[in-house]
Every structure is written in structure tokens, then in C-alpha cells.
Amino acid sequence: MRRARLVLTWAALGVLTVAFMYPFVWLLSASFKPRGEVFDHRIIPETFTFDNYIQVWHAAPLGLWLVNTLFVTVLAAVAVTVTSAMVAWGFAYFRFPGRNALFGVLLGTMMLPGAVTMIPTFLIWNSLGMVGTLTPLWAQNLFGSAFYIFLLRQFFLGLPREPFEAAKIDGANNWKIFTRIALPLCRPAIVVTLLFEFQAAWTDLMRPLIYLRDSATFTVPRGLKALLDQFGFGGEWHWEIVMTAGVITTVPMIILFFLGQKHFVKGIATTGGK
Amino acid sequence: MSLAREHANRLPRRRSTRWIETRAALLFISPWLIGLLVFTAWPIINSAYLSLTDYDVINDPSFVGFDNYVTLFEDPKVGLAIRNTFLFAVMSVPAHLVVSLALALLLNSAAKATGFFRTAFFLPKMTPPVAIGVLLVMLFNGQSGLVNGALGLVGIDGPAWTTDPGWVKPGLVLMSLWTVGASVIIILAALRGVPQELYDSALVDGAGWWRRTLRITVPMISPTLFFLFIVDTINALQSFTEAYTAFFGAGNTTYSNDAALFYAIYLFRQAFEFLHMGYASALAWLLFVIIMVITAVQILVTRRYVHYEGGQS
Numbered sequence: 389m390r391r392a393r394l395v396l397t398w399a400a401l402g403v404l405t406v407a408f409m410y411p412f413v414w415l416l417s418a419s420f421k422p423r424g425e426v427f428d429h430r431i432i433p434e435t436f437t438f439d440n441y442i443q444v445w446h447a448a449p450l451g452l453w454l455v456n457t458l459f460v461t462v463l464a465a466v467a468v469t470v471t472s473a474m475v476a477w478g479f480a481y482f483r484f485p486g487r488n489a490l491f492g493v494l495l496g497t498m499m500l501p502g503a504v505t506m507i508p509t510f511l512i513w514n515s516l517g518m519v520g521t522l523t524p525l526w527a528q529n530l531f532g533s534a535f536y537i538f539l540l541r542q543f544f545l546g547l548p549r550e551p552f553e554a555a556k557i558d559g560a561n562n563w564k565i566f567t568r569i570a571l572p573l574c575r576p577a578i579v580v581t582l583l584f585e586f587q588a589a590w591t592d593l594m595r596p597l598i599y600l601r602d603s604a605t606f607t608v609p610r611g612l613k614a615l616l617d618q619f620g621f622g623g624e625w626h627w628e629i630v631m632t633a634g635v636i637t638t639v640p641m642i643i644l645f646f647l648g649q650k651h652f653v654k655g656i657a658t659t660g661g662k
Numbered sequence: 663m664s665l666a667r668e669h670a671n672r673l674p675r676r677r678s679t680r681w682i683e684t685r686a687a688l689l690f691i692s693p694w695l696i697g698l699l700v701f702t703a704w705p706i707i708n709s710a711y712l713s714l715t716d717y718d719v720i721n722d723p724s725f726v727g728f729d730n731y732v733t734l735f736e737d738p739k740v741g742l743a744i745r746n747t748f749l750f751a752v753m754s755v756p757a758h759l760v761v762s763l764a765l766a767l768l769l770n771s772a773a774k775a776t777g778f779f780r781t782a783f784f785l786p787k788m789t790p791p792v793a794i795g796v797l798l799v800m801l802f803n804g805q806s807g808l809v810n811g812a813l814g815l816v817g818i819d820g821p822a823w824t825t826d827p828g829w830v831k832p833g834l835v836l837m838s839l840w841t842v843g844a845s846v847i848i849i850l851a852a853l854r855g856v857p858q859e860l861y862d863s864a865l866v867d868g869a870g871w872w873r874r875t876l877r878i879t880v881p882m883i884s885p886t887l888f889f890l891f892i893v894d895t896i897n898a899l900q901s902f903t904e905a906y907t908a909f910f911g912a913g914n915t916t917y918s919n920d921a922a923l924f925y926a927i928y929l930f931r932q933a934f935e936f937l938h939m940g941y942a943s944a945l946a947w948l949l950f951v952i953i954m955v956i957t958a959v960q961i962l963v964t965r966r967y968v969h970y971e972g973g974q975s
Contacts, residue, residue, distance in 0.1 A: 397771055398772060401768060401779050408840065409785070410808075411786070411840065412785070412786075415797065418800075427800075427807075429811050474690050474691075475690060475693060475694040477690055478687045478688075479691060481687075483683060484680075484688070493698070500706075501896075501900060501946070503945075504705070504706060504709055504946045507939055507946065508704065508709050510934075511719070511939075528697070528701055530697075531693050531694060534694075591792070594930070597934070598930075598934055613795075616795075616799070617911045630796060634796045637790050637792065641788040642788055644788070645788045652784075656847045
């Protein structure tokens with residue numbers, strides 16, 4: 389009876405794993421098939437070809453898109469991590485009048501749907517002449533993000549106070565205490581913040597849709613949407629190009645997961661994810 | 663003494679040291695304070711103002727009073743978008759909870775190799791939503807899609823998921839189930855926190871698996887399920903990218919996409935495709951009110967079923 393249940397559990401897990409992995413396998417394998425065989429549902433392509441990858445490179449400035457995305461993603465992740473850590477430390481370490489009220493405001497901003505601030509924020513960037521550039525995709529992260537501030541503050545609050553007092557007595561200033569002692573101590577939380585934001589910035593479609601106009605400035609997700617519109621819906625029916633671009637958009641995130649697997653799982657389990 | 667502990671004690675101190683500390687704190691939180699003013703407070707005020715105007719970005723806003731809000735209630739597309747969004751949320755949120763709970767329970771009962779299966783279930787969550795939209799278009803294609811191919815194997819003639827208005831939302835819901843991985847991890851972490859003694863005594867009493875799950879597991883992790891229920895609903899009400907990718911955009915003129923018109927999509931189109939910034943701002947405020955009301959109702963209705971350790975309700 390116990391044995392039967394165990395076999396059943398493993399069988400179910402096996403079937404589900406196949407179901408969850410199949411879309412990846414299907415997409416990857418389709419990207420190596422010639423146009424006519426894309427929808428034949430074979431796992432191993434009947435005719436194996438690299439042609440789609442060459443085609444998509446000719447059809448779109450893919451290298452430029454990758455560089456743009458990497459640029460935005462790195463700046464977004466680094467900016468949000470540095471400033472959120474600073475602000476979190478400000479809330480965790482210091483005592484000042486109005487601290488709890490301000491932190492309440494911070495929590496409150498997390499409840500506000502992005503739709504409310506989306507249009508005025510666009511108008512701000514528009515009046516600065518930045519629409520059409522990559523700046524609006526990352527520069528807001530220079531002001532921290534409520535979710536990460538909350539996450540990092542929780543982490544800071546768990547630290548012992550003694551090392552900071554000792555450093556203070558030794559004459560270290562506040563900035564030194566923060567960068568030399570506090571930041572190294574909360575490395576796991578810093579890594580989680582970097583990974584989460586890297587993923588968020590890489591996969592975002594809405595902001596690139598709002599802010600980017602010229603194909604040369606596109607990020608990869610924005611480019612994938614353009615390719616879908618042109619080669620998928622646009623009457624040309626070159627689905628193999630769309631799929632190949634889909635693979636190129638997704639693979640960096642799969643790599644990111646395997647690089648930071650432990651941190652991703654831990655970060656999601658402890659924060660409830662994003 | 664930890665920093666958290668220190669937080670609780672407030673020692674009276676001299677004014678000058680207090681000011682020095684306040685000044686240092688303000689310096690540390692200044693990035694967020696500036697951001698709060700420029701990218702939250704000002705946009706809230708401006709959005710409220712814009713919602714009372716006609717504004718196309720090129721010409722100055724012209725004040726129209728509450729006209730936009732009146733139009734909201736007369737615009738059939740708003741009603742349609744709200745209906746679509748509700749239907750999607752009503753289908754997808756319970757489906758997510760049930761599927762992620764089932765997967766987490768399954769993972770929890772297989773002690774070995776949890777890591778491998780957890781990775782398998784989580785990996786789709788790494789996929790950019792735009793790529794999920796692309797996958798949706800192809801996997802759910804009525805003639806050549808993989809989903810109908812699989813259904814065909816068991817003798818079911820699958821529907822035209824991407825073109826039949828009645829099947830568009832179920833297709834979107836099914837596709838969204840592919841990314842339950844984060845919820846699985848959260849529930850799994852909660853399951854690990856349920857004390858083993860509870861199960862041991864239930865086993866002594868001869869309680870079967872179902873009974874143990876329903877009487878012990880679900881109540882013990884109910885705060886986590888409650889959290890996921892609330893957050894998932896808020897996300898479902900704002901869902902945009904997958905449906906927009908699959909059914910809207912420059913190239914898509916081949917078929918009607920009314921069935922996939924979610925509220926966030928309609929808002930986006932009004933703002934950035936038709937440049938009706940005033941009207942779109944009013945749409946945003948209506949969305950805000952809808953989300954607040956729904957969240958409040960959810961909290962009031964479900965709170966008494968949530969079991970908190972330590973007896974508070």
C-alpha cells in the first residue's frame with residue numbers, strides 16, 4: 389500500500405515534469421527546424437538546421453537589442469540594489485522622529501497599482517525629452533524600490549548591533565559603517581535583490597512598449613513582440629523566426645536561474661516572491 | 663542586542679546627538695524620499711488632475727470636469743474589459759491556488775529529489791511574459807497547436823483556443839498555470855513549517871491522507887494561502903503582457919480580440935495608442951478603486967478562515 393502510493397507519487401511527478409518542461413523543449417526544437425516542419429511536434433527535428441538563427445540575425449538588429457537589454461538590466465539591478473540598501477539601512481539603524489510614519493508610507497506605496505502613476509511618469513520623461521531613449525527603463529531605480537527596501541530592512545533588523553557600536557567607538561563614520569560592515573553582512577539579501585531586479589528588468593515588456601520607438605533602441609522582449617507582429621501576425625507566417633527569437637529572449641533567464649538557483653528559491657520562499 | 667530589539671527601546675537623549683542621527687538617517691533615505699515626491703506623490707496629484715481633463719500630450723490639457731468618469735460608465739468597452747478581467751481572475755486565481763497546493767503537496771511527499779522537481783516546476787516562471795504570449799499563440803493554435811495535438815491523442819477534438827471568443831480566456835488561464843512555480847515554492851516552504859507532531863498524533867488516531875491534509879495541513883498553512891490568494895488576485899486584475907502579446911499590437915488585424923481585452927490592456931491602448939491621457943487617467947483611478955474594494959472584500963470574507971498560530975484572528 390505504502391509502496392503503491394510511492395510509485396504513484398513518482399509517476400505523477402514524472403508526468404508533471406514532462407508537462408512543465410515540454411513547452412521549452414518544443415520551442416527549442418522548433419527553432420532548429422526548417423519553416424515547413426515547425427509545427428510537426430517532433431522532439432528531434434527531422435531536418436536539423438541552424439538557418440533560423442542566421443535568418444533572425446538578418447531580420448532584426450538582434451545584437452543591438454541584446455546590448456540594449458543588458459545595459460538597461462545591469463543599470464536597473466545595480467541602481468535599485470545600492471539605493472534600496474541605503475534607504476533600508478536608514479530605516480533599520482537610525483532613530484529619528486517620524487520614522488515609523490514614513491515607513492508606513494513606504495508600505496502604502498506598494499499597494500498603489502502601477503497604472504495610476506504610469507501616465508504622469510511618462511509625461512515627466514516626455515518633458516525631459518527622454519522618451520525614445522533607454523533612460524526611463526532604469527533611471528527610476530536610482531530612487532530605490534519599496535519592495536526591496538522592505539526586504540533589505542528586514543534583513544538588517546536581524547543583525548547584531550555590537551559590531552556597529554564597536555566600529556563607531558573606533559571612529560568609523562556612518563558611511564563606512566554601512567559600506568564596510570552592514571553591506572557585507574547582508575550579502576545574501578543583496579544577491580536576491582540583484583537577481584530579482586535583473587529578471588524583472590530583462591523580462592519587462594510594458595515600459596519598453598511605452599518608451600521605445602525606434603527599432604534600434606529596442607530591448608529583446610520589445611523586439612520579440614515586433615517580430616511576432618511582423619513575421620507571425622503580419623501575414624508572412626515565418627513562425628520559425630519568431631520562435632528562434634523567443635529562444636534567444638528566454639535562454640538568458642534560464643542561465644540566470646541556474647547561476648543563482650539557491651538564492652532565487654530562498655528569496656521567493658522567504659519574501660513570498662514578487 | 664539585535665537592531666530589531668534596539669528599535670523597540672527609545673532612550674531619551676540629548677538634542678544635539680538626536681539631530682545628528684536624524685540628519686544621517688535623512689541622508690540615507692533621501693533617494694527614496696526624492697523618488698516618493700517625484701515619481702509617486704506628484705504623479706498621484708497629476709493623475710487626479712488629468713482625469714478631469716482632455717489631454718493628448720501635444721495640446722494643453724483642457725478641463726472637462728467629471729466628463730471622463732461619466733464616459734467610463736457609458737463606454738461599452740469598459741464594461742467588456744471589466745467582465746473579461748473578472749472572468750479571468752475568477753478562473754485563474756482558484757486554479758492557481760489548487761494547482762500550486764497540489765504540486766507542493768506532491769513535492770513534499772516525495773522526500774528525495776525534491777530539488778530536481780522543484781526546479782522543473784519553477785523554471786517556466788523565469789520565462790519572459792512576452793515569450794509566454796508567443797508560446798500561447800503557437801501551443802494553443804486550433805489546427806496545429808501542441809495542446810490540441812495532445813488532446814487529439816486521447817480522442818478530444820480541441821477548440822480553436824486563440825480565435826473562438828468563448829475559448830480565449832480559458833486558454834489564457836491554462837497558459838498562466840504554467841508559471842505557478844513561485845507559488846509552489848512559497849507553499850512548500852510553509853509546508854516545511856508544519857510541526858510533525860501534529861501528523862504523528864493524527865496518524866495514531868487513524869486519520870487518512872485526505873483527512874490529515876484538510877484538517878491539519880490546509881489550516882496550518884492558511885496564512886500563506888491567504889497571502890497568495892490576495893496577491894494573485896491583485897496581479898490577475900492587472901494582467902497585461904501575455905494577452906497583449908498574443909492578441910494585440912501592430913500586426914494583429916486578422917481577427918477580433920475583444921475576448922482578450924483586459925482592463926490593463928484597454929487602459930494602455932487609451933493612453934499610449936490613442937493618446938487619450940485624461941480618459942486613461944480616469945480608467946486608472948477606477949482600477950485603483952476596483953482593486954481596493956475587491957481586496958477589502960476578500961480580506962473581510964476570508965479572514966475568519968485563516969488560522970494564525972497564537973490565536974489572533
